[in-house]
Amino acid sequence: MATAEFDVPELQEYVDVPEVEEGTMAHLKPFVVTNPxxxxxxxxxxxxxxxxxxxxxxxxxxxxxxxxxxxxxxxxxxxxxxxxxxxxxxxxxxxxxxxxxxxxxxxxxxxxxxxxxxxxxxxxxxxxxxxxxxxxxxxxxxxxxxxxxxxxxxxxxxxxxxxxxxxxxxxxxxxxxxxxxxxxxxxAKVHKVGNNLGLPGPAIEDTLEGLEEDVFDETGVEVKFPLDVKGAEILLVTPSADFFAEPHVDGLIGYAKVFHEAGVSWTLSTTASEAGNFGMFIGSYENMRRVSMRVREAALELGVKRIVFGECGHAWRVAYAFLNTLAGPFDFLDPDYPVPQHICEFTKQQIDAGKLTFDKSQNDDMTITFHDSCNVARATRMGDKPGGQMDIPREVIKAACNNYVDMDHNTIGERTFCCGGGGGLLTDDLMEIRVKGALPRMTALNNAVQEHGVTHLAAICAICKSQFTKVMPYYGMDMDQVVSVHQLVSNAIVLTGQRTEDDEEEQDEEA
Amino acid sequence: MSTVYALLFIVATLVMVVGLALKIKQYANTPAPLKIPTTPAPTTEAGVVMRLFREVVFFESLFKSTKWTWIFSWMFHMALFVVLLRHIRYFIDDVWLPIVLIQPFGKYAGFVMVIGLAGLFARRILVDRVRYISAPSDYLWLVVLLFIGFSGLMMSFVSHTDVTMVKQYFTGVWTFSGGELPMDFPLMVHLLLVALLMILFPFSKLLHVPGLFFSPGRNQVDNPREKRHLAPWAKTLEEQE
Structure with missing residues (x-):
């Protein structure tokens, strides 16, 4: 249980609308820039x-x-x-x-x-x-x-x-x-290094090699995690948290497995190693544009035909709603696909095309609910139809899991409650507002836990995932209860030629 | 006095029309550099027209939010709309058939309007959150509208004003040839407040009327992947490179 210097609200059945109390948060200010x-x-x-x-x-x-x-x-x-x-x-x-x-x-x-x-x-x-x-x-x-x-x-x-x-x-x-x-x-870090976390190219390369080994050890299949590969069909732009943070990285493994099974070549880029675009948070068109241009430049340099974005809420907003305007036109890419695509759109298409095989029972230890990320739900779309941004991630989850339930309908879809850490607030100096702001979501989740036996909360946003892992312990829940949507895909997907449990038993017997 | 009112209405009409035209021009000329419709949003122009129609006629978003505010404000606005239609008969000689037909409803719509306004006023005082965000002008608008409604109802149901004289006056107001305005107290109040409202329209929160049609959150088509949406000032950023 985390300790706090402020009162952590208690979970009730409902979040009541409180009476106005002036000045309760006037003391809270994030750190001001110190390095000019x-x-x-x-x-x-x-x-x-x-x-x-x-x-x-x-x-x-x-x-x-x-x-x-x-x-x-x-x-x-x-x-x-x-x-x-x-x-x-x-x-x-x-x-x-x-x-x-x-x-x-x-x-x-x-x-x-x-x-x-x-x-x-x-x-x-x-x-x-x-x-x-x-x-x-x-x-x-x-x-x-x-x-x-x-x-x-x-x-x-x-x-x-x-x-x-x-x-x-x-x-x-x-x-x-x-x-x-x-x-x-x-x-400033994105402008200089290429991603929010300041991870240099070699560090990303190391991580990806490690992931290749992990997946091979687990499945016996050589799933690649390519970096800066010229001529690949797809450029994947994903939040840098996907390279190391839990549960983000399990999502990245999921993307790689889907690409592998779909049989398309893909690559990450060191210069565009960040889907996030904090330029939006500070309202700066110029900075948002500068950050977006890296994606265009990487796509041109690598000669890819398509751009796909990984799981990240505000990144998907900038990508879906602004990228074409900020850094387009993308007439050098394959006109048969929207620019950019969300990884959930990509995976859904593969599912519909029958290219993916799932063993849903791999996720049977969990009962999943889905947190609609604010930016995805209210500022973007997936697929052709309005509302696809709610439906498609759920369809992907349901293709990979047997046990799925929604939270209270007043707290999902277009009415979804923010995780409490979006918009540039995901910093320790704002912990008080982050913990408090998470209450409506935590309440809905807790109700789903009590009423439907929900065990895990799936999300498609790096900020949501980081925020929840940090904040859930304040509410007596476990940080491991947050999962990536493509982590669920990764758990259930059966790769072509993958070692099954029977194989392993046979191997054991032979040995 | 009749001349004073004639002048007042000419000025009020000019201020409202010119003021609103300038505001609309400002809204229309200010670029919306990014696609920011609140989604799920329509993907076609026709869909946007429908969205705005539902917003204007049914107050869709407010309905989603809070039923009390919705019912009072919807009552007020719809009744006001019927009342305004009914008032057309005071400005034209051959009254159009639809205006004749709504006459019986129009007379009683005034009550609905006043009830709606009273509800909104009560809410502004009773709900602490709404009280907190209210400036004096927010109360005053409701008071002005309530008095316009009361004075109108007075003329219909309590002390009848000679409406044929009023009509004669208003059909000739532009040429100062309309004759005399009946000097009834409710009518004087009614007309004075209406003129005040018209004059203040372009300088006040009544700008929510044109504002809604220019709100990017509601009037944009959700098609950013298909079409670039480059504002002129953003284009110059590209040209600098």
Missing amino acids: EHNTDLGFPGELVEDWHGKTLEKLDDLRSRYRSLQVYLDACVKCGSCTDKCHYYLTTKDPKNMPVGRQDLLRKVYRRYFTFAGKYFPKLVGAEDLTRETLDDWYSYYHQCSQCRRCSVFCPYGIDTAEISMAAREILDSIGYGQKYCNEII
Whole structure:
């Protein structure tokens, strides 16, 4: 059981909507960038600029002229309150600035004060406020308590998306040199090394060789984990956590086995060894684009025909919804396939084509439920039909497992609750909000455990997986209860020529 | 007084039309550099039209969220819509058939509208979360609309205003040739508040009306893999290379 310096909420049958309690999370701020290079490498000032007041307003004005979402969302809110009980962070912290509209208003108040007629002349009447140094600290605190999961936007009658506002606010903060250490350090690493974890090429190569040996020892089949292979058909771009973290790496083994059985050649790339793109979290189009260009360059350099993304939520959002715009056109790739594809789409197609054989009983020790990752569920699609992003991963799981149940329908699909660690919050200095924010998901999971005997939670996002392994012990659950979807595939898939248990017995007898 | 009101309505109409036109122009001209529809989202234009239709007519997202807010705001908006249709008869000489047909409903829709507004007002005061996010203007809008509704109902059901005079006045208002406006207190209040609402429309949260149609979360087609979605300013980033 992990210990905490804050009160860990207790699991109840339901998460009740709490009464407002102001300021409960005002103390929480992530570490600010300490090494100025982590700002300047991203094109931001190294530290807080002197003229922060003027620069902040300038940037806000610039952003609202470049993003229709921001301009419309700042204007359109009628304060109906529809979103107020939808954010996992509000539900468990009671802090009204963690209500989606409360969070938006931190920026909206300043917008109104300086850019609207009513706010300029009647600030009190419309709740407009001056921009002060305290405003910046409030922004820094509360815009880093938003995981940009978009759950609020589902319920907003105008589709106002707090993620857009929070991205804009973070971009403003970055533009005046008030950046968050965790995100900016990571983006700097991607720009320099090629992945979020700063893993150099040789380290990845070692890991992959190790995985090849492991799979061979286990199955007797030579499943390859190719790196930088020119002329391969598919470039796999996957979150760097897949190279070593549990349960991520078991997912990577699953992808490799599927590619092997599908009979396609594939490769990873050292320069594009990261699917994640934290440029989105900080709202920086320029950084998001720069990170995305690595994928294009790797695809060109290796001469691949297709691009497939591994299991990662926000990465899939950037890949599915933005990659073509940021780094396209991909007219040099095979036009018969969408660019990019999700690994679940790929695996589903192989299943439908009858290319994969499963022994589902290999997963019989588990009863699985599936956590819809926020970015996948509410910002992307898989397959041709709307909602495929919910159906396809479940179909893949069900093809590999006998025991599957969904959690409460109010907590899955488009209504899914964030893991609590998305949007650039997956850092130890924000542990309090991460643990608290996980409560709605943990509650739904616990209910499924109690009612349906669920033993494991499957996810398709590196951040979800890392967050759950860290947070579940706080709620009396085991970190091993989190699994990758392709880990389940890996467990059940029967490779052509694979040693069966009978073979092993025969071998034993011969010996 | 009639001249003052005539001037007021001319100014109010101009401010509302020009103000809204400028806002709509701003929304239309501001690029949406990325595809960000809240998914699952329609994959075709026709699907987006349907999505917006459901949002405008049924308040689909609000219905998903909270039934109390939904029922009150839906009552208010739909009743307001019927009431507005009914009011067309005060501005045209040969009243169109559909407007004639809704007349009996239109008269009572005023009550529904007021009930809806009262519900929204109660919610704003009683629910602590909504109270927290409310600025004075949020209450005032409801008060203004409630008074518009009350004064309208007064004229229909309590102290009748000479509507033929009103109609004559408004059909001639643009040329100042409409004659005299009856000096009834409910009518004066009604018209004053309506003019106020029209003037404030482009500067207030009433911008949610055009806003919804420009909300990228709702109006975008989910086809980013098929089509690039390059904003002009983003294109210049490519050209710099």
